[in-house]
Amino acid sequence: MATHAETGIEIAPGTALDRAISDRIDDLLERRLEAKLAEIRAAKTPSMTIIATKGTLDWAYPPFILASTGAALGWDVSIFFTFYGLELLKKDLRKLKVSPLGNPAMPMKMPMGPQWFKSIQWNIPNAVQSLIPAYEHFATKMMKKTIKNTGVAPIGELRSLCLEAGVNLIACQMTVDLFGYKHEQFIPEVKEYCGAATFLPMARDADVSLFI
Amino acid sequence: MQFDKELDARGLSCPLPILKTKKALNELTSGQVLKVVATDPGSVKDMQAFATQTGNPLLSSGEENKDFVFFLKKK
Numbered sequence: 001m002a003t004h005a006e007t008g009i010e011i012a013p014g015t016a017l018d019r020a021i022s023d024r025i026d027d028l029l030e031r032r033l034e035a036k037l038a039e040i041r042a043a044k045t046p047s048m049t050i051i052a053t054k055g056t057l058d059w060a061y062p063p064f065i066l067a068s069t070g071a072a073l074g075w076d077v078s079i080f081f082t083f084y085g086l087e088l089l090k091k092d093l094r095k096l097k098v099s100p101l102g103n104p105a106m107p108m109k110m111p112m113g114p115q116w117f118k119s120i121q122w123n124i125p126n127a128v129q130s131l132i133p134a135y136e137h138f139a140t141k142m143m144k145k146t147i148k149n150t151g152v153a154p155i156g157e158l159r160s161l162c163l164e165a166g167v168n169l170i171a172c173q174m175t176v177d178l179f180g181y182k183h184e185q186f187i188p189e190v191k192e193y194c195g196a197a198t199f200l201p202m203a204r205d206a207d208v209s210l211f212i
Numbered sequence: 213m214q215f216d217k218e219l220d221a222r223g224l225s226c227p228l229p230i231l232k233t234k235k236a237l238n239e240l241t242s243g244q245v246l247k248v249v250a251t252d253p254g255s256v257k258d259m260q261a262f263a264t265q266t267g268n269p270l271l272s273s274g275e276e277n278k279d280f281v282f283f284l285k286k287k
Contacts, residue, residue, distance in 0.1 A: 072234035072263045086256040151225045151252070161231050 038150060047076040048208040049199070055087030057096040057155065063088070063212045064158040070208075071165030078206075079162075082172035085212075086179070089171055089186040093156045101129045111145040113122045152176070163189050169186045170194060213272065213283050216244040222251045222279060230262050233284065237268060239287040244280045245271065248282040255280055 009022070048070045052063040070077040081089050087096060100106045101146050108122040129135055147154065153161075163169070165184040171186065183193065193196070203209045219228040221235045229250045236246055248259070256273060259282045263270035271283040 065227050068231055072227070072231050099252065151223045151228070153225070153228050163229075165234075 015090060045074065045076055046208070047069075047206045048210070049203040049206040049209045050077070050079045050091050051199070051210070052079050052081045052085035052088060053083050053185055053212065055084030055096070057098040057140060059148075059212070060088050060093070060096055060155045061152075061158070064155065064162055066210065066212075067167045068158055068162045068165060070168050071162065073117070076200055077162075077166075077209075078168040078170055080172065080202075082175050086171060086175050088155075089169060089190055090134045091185065093159065096155065097136050098143045099136045100124075100139050101126060101135070108139075109146075112140055149172070170199065213247075214245060214248040216240060218236055218247045218249070220249055221255070222249055224250065225252050226254050226258065233259070233262065233282075234266075237266075237284065237286050239258060242286055244286050246284045246286065248284065249276075250280045250282070251278070253280075255282075259284075 019188065037196075043155050048066070048142075050063050050067060054060070063085075067079050069075045100108055108124065110118055110122070112118070133136075168191045169187075171187060171193045172195065174195055175181070176183070176193060183190075217236060217240060219232055221232050222231070229248065229252055233246070233248050236248075250259075259273060259280075260270055262268075263284060266287045269287070271284045271285055273280070273281060273282050275281070
């Protein structure tokens, strides 16, 4: 029995017609598939799922920036908040802090004063940072001032914009139990409390999936 | 260029100019033109990408006294 050269599909012997049909289909398929795929891609609403795992003021930005921008582009966006990421769903986001301690990549600059002062990079050793009382509080204040000065949105505003644009906020129930949180601590807009088995199928269907 | 609405996004950083542009476009009807003024240097590339992704044509993109000026047509 003869087989098709490329696909290996068996062709019944002596049927020239079958062979002709098979070749014709191959020919058509090649030409039409690309157009058909482009059509399908164009008709599909792009989607993105994000896993937010960090709960500090600095790391609060990437998930909300990407989610709100994705929504502005017309994408379906969901964020799954797990572990420290749950802090980003608290009613009051003003308590988020940033710590330069053990964070060597964080630029330490003053947001006020003359330009020469603002451009100084303050290299404070970890051992010293850890001894200064209320150091994190001070660093957070400086960071918030820098955020304000540079026209970056306050994190609460970005979260509101996400909600307004229809971004789904999903919370990890396991973490809620683990850290002893109560649902009342979180904003009522949290769409659902669920686990990995709910999130993964969503991520599987998404065009973009990010872990932050 | 003629426009139907103007958005002042000066002093705002990524992603606010794009988010506010999207909101402003929602208030327009098809064929109307939105003028956006921004100072964020990143908005030049971002506005182009936003226009391509959302299908709202970017009619022009330029600089005017250190401001970036965009004209978008609502699809």
